[in-house]
Amino acid sequence: MNTRIEYLYQQYIDDNCTEAEREEFFSLLRDESAAGESLNELLDQTWNQLDVYQNYEQEQAGRILNGILADHPKPMVKRLSWLPYVASAAAVLVLSVGIYFYTTSGADKPVTELAQETIAPGSNKAVLTLANGTVINLDETANGEIAQQAGIVITKTADGQLVYDISQSAQSGKTNDPVINTISTPKGGQYQINLPDGTKVWLNAASSLKYPAIFTGTERRVELTGEAYFEVTHHKDKPFRVKSTVNGVNQEIEVLGTHFNINAYPDEEAVRTTLLEGSVRVSSLQASTKNEVLKPGQQSVLDNASNNIKVAEVDTEEAVAWKNGFFQFNEADLPSITRQLARWYNIDIVFEGKPANDLFHFKISKNLSLTQLLKIFETNGINFKIEGRKLIVKS
Structure with missing residues (x-):
């Protein structure tokens, strides 16, 4: 040599x-x-x-x-x-x-x-805001139970995940005012959360997700800003819906159980939804007639300026x-x-x-x-x- x-x-x-x-x-x-x-x-x-x-x-x-x-x-x-x-x-x-x-x-x-x-790369960092206004800095909080809400126990695991455990009484309870929590990642942060229904969500940097502490009624609805990857728990009687709003343009995803990624940052020109498994319907809420059903391997692009939705085959590995x-x-x-x-x-x-x-x-x-x-x-x-x-x- x-x-x-x-x-x-x-x-x-x-x-x-x-x-x-x-x-x-x-x-x-x-x-x-x-x-x-x-x-x-x-x-x-x-x-x-x-x-x-x-x-x-x-x-x-x-x-x-x-x-x-x-x-x-x-x-x-x-x-x-x-x-x-x-x-x-x-x-x-x-x-x-x-x-x-x-x-x-x-x-x-x-x-x-x-x-x-x-300048170091990002890491697991996020802030959880409870419905009562309590703010919890997750990367500075010890592992274990971090909060309780009406029969719901929120736990931070050793590998940096947020998990919701719901008691039987809370699950069977009915309310007209759902308890809404928000998890937000800063620039330089990311986080994983297990939603109350078992759905897993990976939240990218500079993103936020609003979700109920318990899913009641006939649907499961969350709101996303930024980017997240979802692995949705199947529930045939409760469709899972993700709403994202970017610069006044609203998109909604409807799914029963699937794996998909949504990129909905305000500094991007479009909202991109990429399907890995299952089936989703992508709709523009500005134009109710504009919707597309995606197949695995496809990506929809909702243009922020025109509200048009285009669908194409993509490399899903790049998206996730x-x-x-x-x-x-x-x-x-x-x-x-x-x-x-x-x-x-x-x-x-x-x-x-x-x-x-x-x-x-x-x-x-x-x-x-x-x-x-x-x-x-x-x-x-x-x-x-x-x-x-x-x-x-x-x-």
Whole structure:
């Protein structure tokens, strides 16, 4: 093995490279005769330490490595697909994608000095507001019982979930005034809640869900702002309805039992509903005649300006990647990517000049620090500057 490449490789993934060492490293990488086998061995050694590597075929890894080292023309779509990985592999991922960007762009562009203080990724954070106005900060609350409401016990589990346990007397009780709770996540937060009927909801950053502490009557109705993934408990006599309102446009989802994702952020141009299992009916409340029934693998897009609903087959993995711990983008532009980064890292985004027209295609762990993630873009000529919690994009 080339000991110099081995040294530079370790310096790079440890983020200890000097500018001269970094330039030398990328220069050696462009010489396939010098770098190919050595880099292959180094990547093998690193991935062999990860459990996830055992599920990945050696032949596939070889094809990816060959693509990294190949000198292709710069593509219109930046394809950054890589192995499934965990947070401990973040440094290797950044290295590998950086090499890909470098070899396809044909020039080594220096990484901008970003910030002295690392901006960490988001985590489980949420606030529960009870019907009586009591506010509970869930990430600062101990595990166990956190509140009681009219025969309902609310518990926080050790793995960061909110669970409702309903007594038999509360279940059989009738009321004309349902007790409404609200769970809200800040920018940089996410949370999972098990609703009173057993439905599971994963709430993304900068989102909120209003729901009754107990579902009475002939339907189960909740209201969503932001993004959430639902696994709805089947109940043939009580349809589950999700209402979302974005910039005055109201959408309602009706379902008996299914798995689906709703993206309804106010800074997006449309409300997107993606179905993984079952069947849902998507309706625009502004136009009662506009509704679509989705099949698994389909996504509806309700345009905020026109109220029109369009349905298309999509990659459902992209829609729910956030729930599984990833950012995933299939031919996404820079503004749409940075909107997600803003929510997860709790930052504000400012563009200096017109955003680049490049489209990006990649999947990457949400557990990276912001600096690690930005290195991937900077090696492709998109530069950034961090001032406090403001990210300035110099595209």
